[in-house]
Amino acid sequence: MxxxxxxxxxxxxxxxxxxxxxxxxxxxxxxxxxxxxxxxxxxxxxxxxxxxxxxxxxxxxxxxxxxxxxxxxxxxxxxxxxxxxxxxxxxxxxxxxxxxxxxxxxxxxxxxxxxxxxxxxxxxxDSSARALQARSSSLAVDLVSHDDERCQGAAAMLLSEEIFGVSEHYCAVAIGPGAVEATPTALARVEQAVAQTIRFVNDTSTASVIGGVSNEGNGVLIFPRPVVAPRLARILTRPQLAPSRAGIGPLAPLDGLRDSYRRAGWALRATSLAPADHPVAVHFSDTGSDGVLAALPLDGLAVQDLPAPVRHILQEKKTRLLAVTLEAFLDSAGDIQRTAQVLNVHRSTIYYRLERLTEVAGVDLRLGTVQRDLHVGLRLARLAGFLDQPDVSRS
Structure with a gap:
């Protein structure tokens, strides 16, 4: 227009x-x-x-x-x-x-x-552009609100005012400070990240995007099309925006953006809690079980809430340090040779560590149900911050 x-x-x-x-x-x-x-x-x-x-x-x-x-x-x-x-x-x-x-x-x-x-x-x-930006920002936040009336009103206004073109599917993105406890500086960078993403789209294309910042401090971006995660990551990895990260929700109709944003929030939480395992901008569909686990109230989780075998491992200092071995073993589907290669140690070292972990946990690592509980329990422990995060190498 x-x-x-x-x-x-x-x-x-x-x-x-x-x-x-x-x-x-x-x-x-x-x-x-x-x-x-x-x-x-x-x-x-x-x-x-x-x-x-x-x-x-x-x-x-x-x-x-x-x-x-x-x-x-x-x-x-x-x-x-x-x-x-x-x-x-x-x-x-x-x-x-x-x-x-x-x-x-x-x-x-x-x-x-x-x-x-x-x-x-x-x-x-310029005045009109500033007014439109402020209006678009407010509507973007309203589109993902829990208030049905605000959602419906925002959707109607976006289309009637021709801020957005009509599309079959839209995509919501959640941008956050990249940490559970964000500093004021990190929160300010979220606002900058939203603004710079919008500017990038406007400067490099005729495509449309709107965005704003919610009262909770997370950024909201709405695209009338799928989002290319690596392109968004290139924007967020600019030094002035770090450590901002993003979760990308699934495509949804305009009246379903609230659900898209909810999943985007889970993806954001997953990449923020486990930055070594997820890129800076990640689709919810690519977070695996982390995306669902991140939806849990991890802030209130205690070691005592974890499955008993995992709790026993984390409660003993020496075996707590060996938990990374168990993680690598489970991630390698129980393959000793592959586990040794991942950890860069000899196979005999892996056998010794697993034997010690088995004694402390009191379980048989050959059982599938045991491996399931250990894998999920250790993942919860890592997302909740009970295990030291490895160096970020995939962001």
């Missing part, structure tokens, strides 16, 4: 009056509007501007109205600053070269009143 038709029309009017091709850029040097580029040379020049403008240096217009800038692949262009009412720069108006000339060829210049009109329209555009 074109929310700034007046700006586009004003640029075209000015282009006709000056007989020049015009481009408007925002403060970050991103193109936001341009006049008709009719000739092949004009269209080629415009394609280069669209592809590279956000990598250009900021024009030297802090203390003057315009500056000539030589742009690789485009030629000399004239950059006019666009000022808000408070005299802060809101963007730039670019005069591109005419065929057979350059942008510095005298054309009488752009009148102050013409620049003023474009500036006011850019300021209105």
């Amino acid at each position: 074109n929310r700034t038709p007046e700006l586009h029309d004003a640029i075209q009017d000015l282009s006709e009056a000056l007989e020049r091709r015009l481009v408007v850029l925002d403060r970050t040097m991103r193109v936001v509007a341009y006049s008709i580029h009719e000739s092949p040379e004009d269209r080629l020049r415009l394609s280069r501007i669209l592809a590279h403008s956000d990598s250009w240096d900021i024009p030297a217009t802090a203390h003057r109205a315009s500056a000539i800038q030589d742009v690789d692949g485009v030629g000399p262009v004239v950059m006019y600053r666009l000022l808000r009412a408070d005299r802060h720069i809101v963007g730039y108006l670019m005069l591109t070269p005419m065929d057979g000339t350059d942008a510095a060829t005298p054309v009488g210049g752009v009148a102050e009143n013409q620049l003023g009109r474009i500036s006011r329209l850019m300021e209105a555009r």
Whole structure:
């Protein structure tokens, strides 16, 4: 939906009056509007501007109205600053070269009143964008609310206001600080992570996404399509956003986003509690049993609540240190040779450790039901923080 038709029309009017091709850029040097580029040379020049403008240096217009800038692949262009009412720069108006000339060829210049009109329209555009962002943020949080009325109202408004296109399936993402007990700094980075993800999508595509931060401090992102986990992880691993992590819920209809977000929250909790076992951004479907175990009230779990064999192992200091051996043994489906390779020790060492663990736990490790209880119990112990986390190597 074109929310700034007046700006586009004003640029075209000015282009006709000056007989020049015009481009408007925002403060970050991103193109936001341009006049008709009719000739092949004009269209080629415009394609280069669209592809590279956000990598250009900021024009030297802090203390003057315009500056000539030589742009690789485009030629000399004239950059006019666009000022808000408070005299802060809101963007730039670019005069591109005419065929057979350059942008510095005298054309009488752009009148102050013409620049003023474009500036006011850019300021209105920014104001509208901020209002839309605030509105979208609120609606994103409402979409995953436990309040049915808020959910339904948010879904209706998103579609009626054309903030989102109609899609068969949507996806909810939960972003968190990457730790159970988050510091104020980590919580602040969650908000930055939501903002930067939205900006990445807006800067690199015409796709849509909305997001906000819930009262509990977790970020909410809503996509009208599947989410590519590695791409989201690349955003979250930026140094200024660490240690933020994300859980991605399953696809769902708009009125089912609450359930998608609930599972996204479980996935987020799983990757935060076991960062060595899950990537920075993980789909709920890829968390295995961890995604379900993470839904349990682990904060109130005590060693005494675990299955008896696991409890006995954790209550004795020496065998507690050997619990990692038992984990590796169970993860290797009881294969001694593979366990030894994983732990980089001799097979005889594994036999000795397992014998000692069997004595303490008081169970027969050959029994499937015993292996099941030990595996689940040790996994709960790790997620609850009773076992030291290994170095993160898969994030």
